[in-house]
Amino acid sequence: MKARKPLLHLAAFVVAVVVAKIVSAILAGHDIIKAETPMPVILLGTIVGMTYGLLAVGIVLVFRSNRIINFAHGQIGAFGAAFFGVAAVKWHIPYWIAFVLAAIVSAVTAAGAEAGVVRRLRNAPRIVSIVATLGVGQFLVVFASLINSTASGPLYPQPTWLPVFNVGQLRVTPAYSGMLFLSPLFVLAIALFLKRSRFGLAIRAAAANPEAARMSGIFASRMSTLAWAIAGALAAFTAILTAPTQGFVGADSFGPALLLRALTAAVIGRMQSLPIALVSGIGLGILEQILLWNYPQSGLVEVAMFVIILVALLVQRRRTGRDEEKGSWAAVQGLRPIPDRLQRLWTVRALGPVFAVVTIAVLALMPVFISNGQSVTLTGIIAFAIVGLSISVLTGLGGQLTLGQFAVAAIGAVVSYKVATSAGGFPLALLLAGLAAGLVSVVIGLPALRIRGLMLTVTTLGFALATPIWLLAQPWMLGDGKDPGKPVGWPLKGPLDTGREYYYCALVLFTVALVLVWNIRRSGFSRLLVAIRDNEDNARAFAVRASLVKLQGYMVAGFIAGIGGATYGHSLSTISAGSFPASASIDVVVMTVLGGVSTLGGPLLGAAWVLGLPLLDIGNIGLAATKFGALLLVLWKPGGLIQVVAPIRDWIVKFIARRHGIDPDPLYAGEDAGETGATAQGVRISDLRVSEPDTAASKRAVVPAGTPLLEARDLRKSFGGVHAVRGVSFEVAAGETVGLIGPNGAGKTTTFELLGGFTKPETGQVFFNGEDISNAGPEGRARRGLIRSFQDAALFPTMTVKQTVMLSLERVRPTSFVMSTLGVTLGERTKERQARALISAMGLDHYRDKAIQELSTGTRRITEIACLVALQPLCLLLDEPSSGVAQRETEALGHLLAELKSELDLTLVIIEHDIPLIMGISDRIIAMADGNIIAEGTPDVVRTDPQVVDAYLGGSITAIERSDVRLAAADR
Structure with missing residues (x-):
C-alpha cells in the first residue's frame, strides 16, 4: 500500500485540477473572477511545475x-x-x-x-x-x-x-x-x-x-x-x-x-514528503500559468507564492521537538567572553567604547580624502552596515535566519520618503520608517512562532522577491521611481545637498543604530534572545515567554533595518523597485556572516569587505568579496573576519591584566580562584531565596503540606501508531517526593512533556494548585511554579554559568524590553549580585565565566540546580537528575535533592533509572510500562510488586541496582 502513495498523490492532484476547472468556470460564469483555464495552459503549467x-x-x-x-x-x-x-x-x-x-x-x-x-x-x-x-x-x-x-x-x-x-x-x-x-x-x-x-x-x-x-x-x-x-x-x-x-x-x-x-x-x-513536494510543484506551475494567462501583471506570481508559504506554515501542526542547533552557535562566537575579574578593570571596560569612538572618528575623516561621489558610495556601505546590525540582532542573537531584511529596509525607505516629502520632518520620518519596518518584520516572522528551524528563511525570501517585483512597483508606493529628496528640518539648518554632507548624516544614524544594538547586547534582553536561540525548550521551562521575545526581536531588528533603508533611500537621486533587489537581501546576510554575525562590529567589517574591496581596484582583490570568496573565508573562519581580529583584542586585555599584577591565563581557562569559597561558607540554600518584587505575578504561593498540588487526569498521547501514554492519572500532594520509574519506552518522558506543557494531550487534563492549566504553555506553567528540568542538562551552551543563573532570575525579576533598548541596566546589577551569591554557595566560582558547553555533565547538573533555586518553584519535575553523574556522586546528589526539598518547601516528581537513589529519596513511587501505570505506592510496596519486577526489574531486583545508595528516613 505504501508503494502506491505517489500514485495516489498524483491521482488526487488530477482530481484537484478538474475541480479547480469546474469552480473557476462557475465563478467566471457569474462574473466573480476572470479565470480561464484552457487545456494548453494547464499542460504547460504541469510541465513547468x-x-x-x-x-x-x-x-x-x-x-x-x-x-x-x-x-x-x-x-x-x-x-x-x-x-x-x-x-x-x-x-x-x-x-x-x-x-x-x-x-x-x-x-x-x-x-x-x-x-x-x-x-x-x-x-x-x-x-x-x-x-x-x-x-x-x-x-x-x-x-x-x-x-x-x-x-x-x-x-x-x-x-x-x-x-x-x-x-x-x-x-x-x-x-x-x-x-x-x-x-x-x-x-x-x-x-x-x-x-x-x-x-x-x-x-x-x-x-x-x-x-x-x-x-x-x-x-x-x-x-x-x-x-x-x-x-x-x-x-x-x-x-x-x-x-x-x-x-x-x-x-x-x-x-x-x-x-x-x-x-x-x-x-x-513539510520538508519531508517527496511525493507531496513533487505534486505541489506541479500545482504551483499550473497556478503560475493560470495567473500569467489571466492576469499578466508583473510580480503577481511572487505574491501568490508568498501568501501560499504563509498559509502553509500557519496551518501546519506546531513543531515542538528539541532544538536541533544546541551548541552550534559556539562556532561563530568571534570574541571570547572576557573573564569577570578582568571586566572590572576600568581600562578593560573602556576598550569597547574607545574602539568604537576611534572607528567613528576614522569614518568621520574619510570624506576629507575622497571625492563627493566616493562619499555617496561610502554612505551606501554604512546603510548596508545598519541593515547588517539588524541581522546581528535577529540572527546573531536570536538565531532567526532572515533572507528578506533588505526588503524590510525598503519599507522604511518608502515610509521615510512619504513622510519627509509630505510633513517635512526628517526625525519623524525616521521614527515612522523604523516603526513601519518593525511592524512588517513582525508580520512576516509570525510563522516562525509555530514552526522552528529554517522556515523563517523561506518566508523572508518570499517577501524579498514579492517586495521589489510587485509591492514597490505599485503607483501608491514607488511606481516608476521617485526623488526621495534630502533630509531637511530640525535639527538640520538646511538640505544636505552634497554627498559629503549627507555622509555625515548617515554616519550619525549609524552611530545611533550602533548604540541601540550595543544597549541590547549588554542587557537582559540579549540574554533572553540567546537563550531561545541556544535551547528554546529550556528557556520556556525557565518562564521565558519565547513567542513574545521573538516578536520583540523581530520588532527591534525591523526598526533598525527601517533606519538603514531610510538612510540608503535618501542617499540616492531616485529610488525605485530596482533599488532594493532580492539579491541585496541575500548579500547583506553574506556580509554580516563574513564580518561576524555574533559581534557588534561584524556588519561594518563585512560591508567594508564585500562593498569596499572592489573599490580598491588592486588586481584580483575583488574576487575575495564574491560569494566564492565568502565560501573560502567561512571554511577558514566560520565566525567571520572578527575571528582574525580576536587574538589582538585578547592580547591587549592580557597586557592590561599583567600591568595590574593579574595573571590572565588562569582566568581565561576558567580558574578564577581569587574570590572563591569565602561567600559560600555557612550559607544555607534557604538563605539564597531571591527577594521578589511585591507583585501579584511574582508572589510565591503557599500550599499547605498534604494538599493536592499537581494532578494528571486521564492523559493520553500517541505518535503515529505508538501509544506513548494511555490514560495516565495520578495526584501529587504538596511537600511530597514522587518517583516515576519504568523501562525505556514506558511513557515517562512523554508524561513529563504533558505535565510541563511541551506536548498537548489528545485527551485529559492537568491541574496545578487547583487550577486547570491544560491550555497553558511551559512558560505559563513555570510562572505558576511548575518547573521542569531536562535529562541532557544542556541548558544554554554558549552562555556562561553566571549568565545562565541570571537568566533563571527572570521569573522573579523580568527584564524590561524598553529599558534594555534604552540602555538602563540597573536591574542587571541586582541580578548579577544574586547570581554571584548562588554560584558561590553552590561551589561554582571556578566555573563562573566558563561556557555551559565546556562543563562536565556533573557540573552542569549543579549549575542547573542553582538555576532551580533561583526560579523558586513550588513543584519540580526532574528528568533523570543522575544521568551522566559519576557513580560515587549519586549519594551526594540524593542528599542535595533532599536538602532542596526541605529548605525550599518543594514538591518533587522525579524520573530516575537509578533504583537505589529513587527508592531512597521518594515518599511514593509510580511505575509505568507501555504507557500505563502498573503500580503505585510506597517504595517498599512498589519494589516488590510482581508486575514491576517482571516489566521493569527483569525478574531480579539486584540485577539493575547500580549502587548501594540508601538515604536515611531522616533525610526525607
Whole structure:
C-alpha cells in the first residue's frame, strides 16, 4: 500500500485540477473572477511545475539529511547540464549515455560539496552552511560557463525516442515529453529506493536520528553524502530536460525566483514528503500559468507564492521537538567572553567604547580624502552596515535566519520618503520608517512562532522577491521611481545637498543604530534572545515567554533595518523597485556572516569587505568579496573576519591584566580562584531565596503540606501508531517526593512533556494548585511554579554559568524590553549580585565565566540546580537528575535533592533509572510500562510488586541496582 502513495498523490492532484476547472468556470460564469483555464495552459503549467517539483524533491532530500537549504542545488544541476552539452555536442556521445554520465557528474559534485564544505561546517549554525552553499553555487556557475558556452537554448540536444505532439497552440517537444512522463517515474524510483532498499532505509534512519543510527552501525555522514548525490543527480535530470527551452547555466539560472517556487513546494510537503513536494510543484506551475494567462501583471506570481508559504506554515501542526542547533552557535562566537575579574578593570571596560569612538572618528575623516561621489558610495556601505546590525540582532542573537531584511529596509525607505516629502520632518520620518519596518518584520516572522528551524528563511525570501517585483512597483508606493529628496528640518539648518554632507548624516544614524544594538547586547534582553536561540525548550521551562521575545526581536531588528533603508533611500537621486533587489537581501546576510554575525562590529567589517574591496581596484582583490570568496573565508573562519581580529583584542586585555599584577591565563581557562569559597561558607540554600518584587505575578504561593498540588487526569498521547501514554492519572500532594520509574519506552518522558506543557494531550487534563492549566504553555506553567528540568542538562551552551543563573532570575525579576533598548541596566546589577551569591554557595566560582558547553555533565547538573533555586518553584519535575553523574556522586546528589526539598518547601516528581537513589529519596513511587501505570505506592510496596519486577526489574531486583545508595528516613 505504501508503494502506491505517489500514485495516489498524483491521482488526487488530477482530481484537484478538474475541480479547480469546474469552480473557476462557475465563478467566471457569474462574473466573480476572470479565470480561464484552457487545456494548453494547464499542460504547460504541469510541465513547468514538474521543474519546480523535481527541484523541491532535491531540496527535501538535502534538508532531511542535513537540516539545511542547499542554495547550490540548481547550480549543481546546471553544471551537469553543461557537462552534458559538451559530451553530446562536442564529444558526440549518444544522448542517453551522456545523460547518465552527466547525472553521475552532478551526483559526484553534490557529494563533494557535502563532504568538502557542509560536513566541515557541521558544528556551525546552519546560516553559515547556507552562505557556504551560495559560494559553491557561484563557483559552479563560473566553471560551467567556462566548459560549455552553448549549454542551453535551441542548439541544446533534446531527448530521443520521446513523442512530439500538439495540444492546441502548445507544441510538446521531446524535452517537454521527458519532463511530463519521466519525472514522476524518477521520483517514484527515488521514493521506492528510500522506502525499500537497505541504503534508503539507512538514509532515513540517519536523517531521523543520527546518534541512534550511528549506534546501529550506520555511518550518518556517508548516508548524508549519498542523499546529496541523489539530489545532485535529480538536479541534473531537471536541468538537462529544461535546458533546451530555458537558460539553466547563466548566473541567474537558479536565482531567488526559481528557488522560491521550489521552496514553496517543499514547504507544502513539510520538508519531508517527496511525493507531496513533487505534486505541489506541479500545482504551483499550473497556478503560475493560470495567473500569467489571466492576469499578466508583473510580480503577481511572487505574491501568490508568498501568501501560499504563509498559509502553509500557519496551518501546519506546531513543531515542538528539541532544538536541533544546541551548541552550534559556539562556532561563530568571534570574541571570547572576557573573564569577570578582568571586566572590572576600568581600562578593560573602556576598550569597547574607545574602539568604537576611534572607528567613528576614522569614518568621520574619510570624506576629507575622497571625492563627493566616493562619499555617496561610502554612505551606501554604512546603510548596508545598519541593515547588517539588524541581522546581528535577529540572527546573531536570536538565531532567526532572515533572507528578506533588505526588503524590510525598503519599507522604511518608502515610509521615510512619504513622510519627509509630505510633513517635512526628517526625525519623524525616521521614527515612522523604523516603526513601519518593525511592524512588517513582525508580520512576516509570525510563522516562525509555530514552526522552528529554517522556515523563517523561506518566508523572508518570499517577501524579498514579492517586495521589489510587485509591492514597490505599485503607483501608491514607488511606481516608476521617485526623488526621495534630502533630509531637511530640525535639527538640520538646511538640505544636505552634497554627498559629503549627507555622509555625515548617515554616519550619525549609524552611530545611533550602533548604540541601540550595543544597549541590547549588554542587557537582559540579549540574554533572553540567546537563550531561545541556544535551547528554546529550556528557556520556556525557565518562564521565558519565547513567542513574545521573538516578536520583540523581530520588532527591534525591523526598526533598525527601517533606519538603514531610510538612510540608503535618501542617499540616492531616485529610488525605485530596482533599488532594493532580492539579491541585496541575500548579500547583506553574506556580509554580516563574513564580518561576524555574533559581534557588534561584524556588519561594518563585512560591508567594508564585500562593498569596499572592489573599490580598491588592486588586481584580483575583488574576487575575495564574491560569494566564492565568502565560501573560502567561512571554511577558514566560520565566525567571520572578527575571528582574525580576536587574538589582538585578547592580547591587549592580557597586557592590561599583567600591568595590574593579574595573571590572565588562569582566568581565561576558567580558574578564577581569587574570590572563591569565602561567600559560600555557612550559607544555607534557604538563605539564597531571591527577594521578589511585591507583585501579584511574582508572589510565591503557599500550599499547605498534604494538599493536592499537581494532578494528571486521564492523559493520553500517541505518535503515529505508538501509544506513548494511555490514560495516565495520578495526584501529587504538596511537600511530597514522587518517583516515576519504568523501562525505556514506558511513557515517562512523554508524561513529563504533558505535565510541563511541551506536548498537548489528545485527551485529559492537568491541574496545578487547583487550577486547570491544560491550555497553558511551559512558560505559563513555570510562572505558576511548575518547573521542569531536562535529562541532557544542556541548558544554554554558549552562555556562561553566571549568565545562565541570571537568566533563571527572570521569573522573579523580568527584564524590561524598553529599558534594555534604552540602555538602563540597573536591574542587571541586582541580578548579577544574586547570581554571584548562588554560584558561590553552590561551589561554582571556578566555573563562573566558563561556557555551559565546556562543563562536565556533573557540573552542569549543579549549575542547573542553582538555576532551580533561583526560579523558586513550588513543584519540580526532574528528568533523570543522575544521568551522566559519576557513580560515587549519586549519594551526594540524593542528599542535595533532599536538602532542596526541605529548605525550599518543594514538591518533587522525579524520573530516575537509578533504583537505589529513587527508592531512597521518594515518599511514593509510580511505575509505568507501555504507557500505563502498573503500580503505585510506597517504595517498599512498589519494589516488590510482581508486575514491576517482571516489566521493569527483569525478574531480579539486584540485577539493575547500580549502587548501594540508601538515604536515611531522616533525610526525607
